[in-house]
Amino acid sequence: MSNEATLHSQESLHHGHDDHGHGHDGHDHHHEETFISKYVFSMDHKMIAKQFLITGIIWAIIGAFFSVLFRLQLGFPDATFPWLESILGHWAEGGRITPEAYYALVTMHGTILVFFVLTAGLSGTFSNLLIPLQVGARDMASPFMNMLSYWFFFTASLVMMSSLFVQTGPASGGWTSYPPLSALGDASIGSKIGMDLWLISMALFVVSSLLGSLNYISTILNMRTKGMSMTKMPLTIWSFLFTAVLGVLSFPVLLSGFVLLLFDRHGGTSFYLSELFVQGKVLPNEGGSAILYQHLFWFLGHPEVYIIILPAMGMVSEILAVNSRKPIFGYLAMVGSMFAITVLAFLVWAHHMFVTGLNPFLGAFFVLLTLLIAVPSAIKVFNWITTIWRGNIRFTPASLFSIGFVSTFISGGLTGIWLGNSAIDIHLHDTYFVIAHFHIVMGVSAFFGMFAGVYHWFPKMYGRYMNQTLGFIHFWITLVGAYLIFWPMHYQGMAGMPRRYFDYSNWASFNQFEGLNAFISFVVIIVFATQLLFVFNFFYSIFKGRKLTTTNPWAATTLEWTTPINPGHGNWPGEIPEVHRWAYDYSKDGKDFIPQTVPVSPDESGH
Amino acid sequence: MMTMNAPKNKLHPHKYSLWIAMASITMMFIGFTSAYVVKRSQANWLAFELPAIFYVSTVLILLSSLTIYLAGRQFKARNMSAYKQLITLTALLGLGFVVCQFIGFADLKSNGLPLSSTVSASFIYVIVGAHVLHVLGGVAVLMVMFVRAFRTRIRTYSTIPIEVASTYWHFVGGLWIYLLIFFSLAR
Numbered sequence: 003m004s005n006e007a008t009l010h011s012q013e014s015l016h017h018g019h020d021d022h023g024h025g026h027d028g029h030d031h032h033h034e035e036t037f038i039s040k041y042v043f044s045m046d047h048k049m050i051a052k053q054f055l056i057t058g059i060i061w062a063i064i065g066a067f068f069s070v071l072f073r074l075q076l077g078f079p080d081a082t083f084p085w086l087e088s089i090l091g092h093w094a095e096g097g098r099i100t101p102e103a104y105y106a107l108v109t110m111h112g113t114i115l116v117f118f119v120l121t122a123g124l125s126g127t128f129s130n131l132l133i134p135l136q137v138g139a140r141d142m143a144s145p146f147m148n149m150l151s152y153w154f155f156f157t158a159s160l161v162m163m164s165s166l167f168v169q170t171g172p173a174s175g176g177w178t179s180y181p182p183l184s185a186l187g188d189a190s191i192g193s194k195i196g197m198d199l200w201l202i203s204m205a206l207f208v209v210s211s212l213l214g215s216l217n218y219i220s221t222i223l224n225m226r227t228k229g230m231s232m233t234k235m236p237l238t239i240w241s242f243l244f245t246a247v248l249g250v251l252s253f254p255v256l257l258s259g260f261v262l263l264l265f266d267r268h269g270g271t272s273f274y275l276s277e278l279f280v281q282g283k284v285l286p287n288e289g290g291s292a293i294l295y296q297h298l299f300w301f302l303g304h305p306e307v308y309i310i311i312l313p314a315m316g317m318v319s320e321i322l323a324v325n326s327r328k329p330i331f332g333y334l335a336m337v338g339s340m341f342a343i344t345v346l347a348f349l350v351w352a353h354h355m356f357v358t359g360l361n362p363f364l365g366a367f368f369v370l371l372t373l374l375i376a377v378p379s380a381i382k383v384f385n386w387i388t389t390i391w392r393g394n395i396r397f398t399p400a401s402l403f404s405i406g407f408v409s410t411f412i413s414g415g416l417t418g419i420w421l422g423n424s425a426i427d428i429h430l431h432d433t434y435f436v437i438a439h440f441h442i443v444m445g446v447s448a449f450f451g452m453f454a455g456v457y458h459w460f461p462k463m464y465g466r467y468m469n470q471t472l473g474f475i476h477f478w479i480t481l482v483g484a485y486l487i488f489w490p491m492h493y494q495g496m497a498g499m500p501r502r503y504f505d506y507s508n509w510a511s512f513n514q515f516e517g518l519n520a521f522i523s524f525v526v527i528i529v530f531a532t533q534l535l536f537v538f539n540f541f542y543s544i545f546k547g548r549k550l551t552t553t554n555p556w557a558a559t560t561l562e563w564t565t566p567i568n569p570g571h572g573n574w575p576g577e578i579p580e581v582h583r584w585a586y587d588y589s590k591d592g593k594d595f596i597p598q599t600v601p602v603s604p605d606e607s608g609h
Numbered sequence: 610m611m612t613m614n615a616p617k618n619k620l621h622p623h624k625y626s627l628w629i630a631m632a633s634i635t636m637m638f639i640g641f642t643s644a645y646v647v648k649r650s651q652a653n654w655l656a657f658e659l660p661a662i663f664y665v666s667t668v669l670i671l672l673s674s675l676t677i678y679l680a681g682r683q684f685k686a687r688n689m690s691a692y693k694q695l696i697t698l699t700a701l702l703g704l705g706f707v708v709c710q711f712i713g714f715a716d717l718k719s720n721g722l723p724l725s726s727t728v729s730a731s732f733i734y735v736i737v738g739a740h741v742l743h744v745l746g747g748v749a750v751l752m753v754m755f756v757r758a759f760r761t762r763i764r765t766y767s768t769i770p771i772e773v774a775s776t777y778w779h780f781v782g783g784l785w786i787y788l789l790i791f792f793s794l795a796r
Contacts, residue, residue, distance in 0.1 A: 143622035212633055220625040250629055254637030258739075262644065265735055270725030273644070273732075289653035289728045294644055301640070 035571075043153075045145035046571040050152050051131035052463060055456070057159060058123020059537060065114035070530050072107045075099045077523025079505050093171070101504045105174035106192055108502060110166070112177030113200070117207055118162070120310040120448045122155050125249075128313055128455050129218045129242040131463065135562035136236050138227025138579060140572045143220040147213050154210035158203045165199035173200035176502065178303065181274035181295050185266040188280045198267065201260050208253045208260075215246035215253075222246075227561070229581035233337075234598070236560050236585040237330060240337050241316025244344045245309050251348070252305035259298030266290070293358050300351035307444050308347045311411075312340060314451020315382060318404040320585075321458050322386055324558045325401035326393025327594060329586035332385040339378030346375050356424040357431050365424040372422035379415055383408060394589070398556075399473025400458035406481045407450040413485075414443025417492065432502070435495025438488045446484045453477075456540070461555050465568045466547030472539040476532055483529035490518050559597045560585050627773050631780050634743060638784060641736045642791055648728055649795060655727040656796045659789075660716035666709035667789055670744075670782045673702035677751075677778045684771045693758050699778065700751040703744055706785075710741050733792065740788060743781050750774050 044050060071090075074083060075098070082097035093103035130148065134141055142148045165172040174192025175184040179200065187194045222243045226235070262273040266287075274295045275287035323330040330336060352360055352368040386408045395401065417439040420426050430436060453476070460468045499512050506512040506519075554563035561581070565573050579599040587596040591607055620628075648654065680695035714734060717723070722730040754770060 143626060147626070212630070216626045216629050216633070219629050220622045224620065224622045224625050250633045251636050254633050255640035258637050258640035258644065261735060261739065262641075265724070265731065269731070269734075271731040271735075272725075272728055273648070289648075289651075291648060291651060294647055297647065298640055298644060 043149060045141070045149045047130045047134050047142050047145065047148060048463070048569070048571075048573075050148055051127050053152050054122060054126035054130060054155070055463075057156065058119050058127060059540065061114050061118040061123065061159065063534070063537065065111050065119060066530055066533060068107045068111040068114070070526055071099065072104055072111070073523040073526045075104055075504065076506075077520045077526075079507055102171060102174060102191055104504045105176075105190075105502075106171045106196070109174045109176055109179075109192065110162075110172050113162070113173070113204075115445065116177060116306065116310070117204070118155075118159065120445070120452075121211065121306070122207070124448060124452050124455075125242065125245050125309065125313045126152070126155065126214060127452075128238070128317060128459070129214065129246065131459060132238055132562065133218055133221050133242055134225075135462070135565065135569075135573060136239050136560050136585075137222060137225065137230055138561050138581065139221060139225040140574075140578070142217045143225055144217055148217050151210050151213035151217065154206050154213065158206035158210060161199050161203035161206065165196045165203070168195050168199070170194040170196055172196040178296075178299055179263070180299075181263060181266060181292050182278055185263060185274055186278070186280055186285075187267070198264075201264055201267075205257060205260055208257045211249050211253050215249040218242055218246040219250065227578045227581055233334070234581055234584045236316075237319040237333070237336055237340075238313075238316040240340060241312045241319075244340050245312045248305045248309050248312070248344055248347055252302040252309075255298055256302035259295055259302075262298070263295065293355070296355050296358060297351070300354045301348070303354065304351040305347040307440070308343055310444055310448045311451075312343070314407060314448045314455075315340065317451050317455040317458070318386065318407045319389075320560070321400050321404045321454050322389050322408075323586050323588060324458075324556050325396045325398060325404070326390045327396075327588045328389055328393040329588055329590075330385065331388040331391075332381070333584065333586065335381055336385055339381040342378040343375060346371060346378075350375065353422055353424075353427075356427045362424065369422060369424050373419065375422075376415070376419055379411075383412055383415075398457065399468070399470060399477055400454045402474070402477045403450045403454035403457065406477065407447050407454065409481075410442050410447045410450060410484065414439055414441075414447060418443060429498070430495060432500055433495035434491040434499050434501055437501050438491035438495060441491075442484070442488050446488070450480075453480075453536070458556065459562075460540075460543065460547075461550050461567075462562055462565075464544050464547070465550050466543055467550065467555070468543040468547060469539050472535060476536045476539070479532040480529060483525050483532065486525045487522050487529065490522060494518065554597075557595050559583075559587055559595050561598060564597065564599060621769050623769055623773055624776070627776055631777070634780075634784070637739070638736070638788070641732075641739065642788075642795075645732050645736070645791075646795060648732070653728070655729050657720075657722060657729070659733075659792055660713035662709050662713045662716060663789060666706045666713070667785065669702050669706045669709060670785055673699045673706070674779050674782045676702060677775045681768070681771050681775050685768060689758060693755065696751050696755055696758070700748050700755070703748045703751070703778075707741050707744055707748075710737055713737070729796075736788060740781070740785060743784070747774070747778050747781055750777070 040046075041049065044053070071086070074081075074086075083094075084097040086094035086097050086099065090099070090103060093100055093106075099107070130142075133139070162172075170191045172192065173179060173184070173196045174190060175197070179197070183189050184193055184197055187197070222235075222239055262271075265271040266274050272287035272290040274292050275285065275290040276292075278285040278287060319330055319336060350368055350372045352364065353372045356365055356368075390405070417435065421430055421436060421439055457468055457473055460466070494512075494515055497511065497515070499506065499515065506515070550567045553565070553567055556563070561579060564579050566575060581598045582601045583596065583598055585598055587598075588594070590596060676695050677699045680692050680699060683689075683692040683695060714737075717730060717733065724731055724734045751774060754774060757770075
């Protein structure tokens with residue numbers, strides 16, 4: 003049994019201090035690798051990272067394409083696109099998306115990007131790739147569970163994908179799936195089998211995420227190499243640790259909310275349902291509370307946005323320090339602010355519910371706690387800027403995307419202060435202002451962090467570089483395009499334009515935005531095409547990219563660059579290097595950089 | 610020395626993962642029970658007596674905690690036949706627990722409180738049911754260990770699996786005690 007093998011290798015890792023024990027784990031053990039065990043059911047964290055990344059890329063293309071489709075409707079409500087009918091069939095009769103299809107597209111866009119791309123694709127990829135490499139471990143604490151984590155994600159993906167092809171269509175009640183709409187099959191066609199598949203897929207997804215997070219935490223806390231104390235870890239590892247803690251503590255609560263919803267759908271229970279009329283019929287359900295679901299959902303839902311953004315923050319910190327040739331500014335403040343964000347993440351969920359009839363007195367506490375998040379966020383922004391301040395900046399696609407991340411995090415974060423106020427939220431909730439806020443601060447920023455990570459660690463993943471020119475084109479169009487898409491939405495939101503509407507032409511007050519809507523949709527198409535350029539660059543570079551000639555292409559201090567260009571399972575051919583210093587000794591004592599493996603010399607200045 | 614040198618006093622990674630998993634499971638039940646508390650404070654809450662058989666199942670799961678503790682001691686003493694008997698007994702007690710919970714469900718139903726009746730009863734079914742699934746997971750683990758104990762080709766002398774299983778088993782037992790006290794107090 004595979005688990006047996008895992009247990010044995012763990013034993014040898016732990017008790018075998020002699021070289022022989024390591025040689026066994028790193029090499030002899032994996033001699034007879036077949037195609038299946040190397041590429042499909044792989045237990046190598048690096049391969050699992052690639053599996054997460056490529057699955058995430060496929061989902062990202064689908065999710066982003068859905069946004070192009072519904073932006074066509076929003077931008078050009080009167081136009082017809084006959085090609086839509088040929089791909090969507092009766093969902094786009096006469097070349098115009100039907101309202102049902104519109105809601106399905108919006109729902110799936112949100113679900114796919116929040117969970118399948120920015121959670122699994124982002125933290126699944128980089129936690130897997132970087133944790134063992136940067137803490138100095140041969141693999142995860144349990145490679146078998148790690149493999150299961152990917153295959154649960156894959157199964158969740160298959161179920162979600164299959165829901166796109168059922169007759170009544172996928173879930174269409176919004177990515178939050180609020181009951182009673184999501185609980186009653188008669189209420190909307192998207193609440194029929196599509197909703198069940200959505201819930202099953204999400205339950206599998208939660209399992210995948212938990213298995214992954216368990217491994218990340220125990221690997222970071224247990225399997226660091228000699229000398230790698232917690233305060234010597236790169237900030238990437240800290241961010242992955244906090245992300246995993248958030249996931250482990252918040253996803254189970256979401257699962258319990260889903261379980262109750264499933265019982266309401268099929269068990270005849272009334273957890274969320276009370277005194278309802280559907281199609282003129284009175285339902286027997288009594289005594290439930292739809293708000294209960296919102297509490298359970300947002301208890302995950304809010305930490306979820308930090309699950310998305312924290313890994314991006316960690317990678318950006320690392321990439322900015324490497325490419326400015328300067329130590330990160332305020333390392334402990336960075337760790338402390340991530341810790342503060344992690345704690346506060348659990349205490350602010352009700353700011354999504356200010357207008358549900360929440361007691362205003364209670365609301366005041368949530369306003370206060372929400373606004374408190376501005377403090378650690380501001381500390382981080384300050385430290386990123388002071389890190390690159392007067393640095394010897396190398397403008398690579400990775401460092402550009404990192405700087406872009408700081409920009410979008412600031413401009414999206416500032417609108418969070420508006421929305422966090424319960425009084426202003428009465429006007430702004432469920433408008434395009436909210437769309438603009440969370441797309442910039444969470445969507446675009448997290449994507450920038452992800453792009454930065456892909457460009458920066460691509461050489462470690464595939465032993466080749468990605469094309470830099472295509473990277474620059476990708477960055478500039480994406481940065482300008484993202485602002486052009488989401489900035490105008492602030493104005494629409496302040497004018498009161500509600501989100502999730504299919505057609506605004508019946509409202510005279512929103513007619514002024516006709517041109518703006520068309521403009522946004524036009525930019526969306528250009529930005530989408532640019533992302534395909536990135537996808538091309540990614541896959542082309544895997545096979546044809548410029549080959550690495552050195553193990554440490556970015557002249558970085560961290561451990562992953564001490565491995566061979568194409569490391570095997572076990573990462574280091576010999577012994578795992580010992581760590582003597584923190585990860586940010588750049589431009590110190592006249593040296594460009596000092597790797598973590600170099601012992602501290604007696605005449606060195608302190609840091 | 611450039612070797613990987615994990616300090617001996619550190620927890621085994623699998624034990625560590627188990628503790629995190631238990632924290633995670635705890636959060637799920639905190640989610641359930643806080644939903645229960647929120648609902649209870651609202652209108653239309655119907656209070657009723659818990660099925661008496663739940664106290665029988667409590668005794669069973671407490672006994673099984675004792676037997677798995679003894680199993681661990683026998684394993685360390687390499688007393689394999691006693692070990693096998695004790696984990697079998699533990700698994701049987703676990704199954705007995707599950708059966709008792711289902712009898713409890715049948716009691717509720719015959720008292721006019723099926724799953725789809727009042728919300729307070731629905732919560733009992735769902736929360737107790739979710740706990741039963743976690744107990745069954747523990748039973749499955751015990752069965753795997755039982756089969757392993759009979760293998761002659763590969764012999765395992767590591768105490769980690771029995772320690773992990775034992776900790777988990779005490780955990781689901783403790784979880785049930787928590788739920789029972791919770792249901793009794795917050796009726």
